[in-house]
Amino acid sequence: MKYLGMLLTILLAGCQSTPNFCEKEPDSNLCNQNTYYDATIKALKEFETKKSNKAFALAQTSDGWEFFGYSEGYSSTHKAKEAALRQCQLRLDKHGTDGKCELIR
16 A cells, blocks of 8 residues: 555656656747747736646647647646647637647646
8 A cells, every 4th residue: 555655656746747848849949939929928928827737738830820729727737738739729620720739838
């Protein structure tokens, strides 16, 4: 029983420390805030004020468009990441454009 608690602690710590896209690919254009549209910058500023269990996903398309989705206040960071990716993907789909949503925060 003692080891089960230790295993759960290790697993949960690993989930919290999974690097986002920009931590893995810091030189990617997707991670360069100097290229972001004003709407994305505004959304990131708002996102940064949120407290916990939050995530921000961003997609840049080959034709120059930018789409994002973010979430906060979920019961876990994992759920927040899923919601941010889903929101970003819905926006991509709505506009019928290419691109891949990545978690950047």
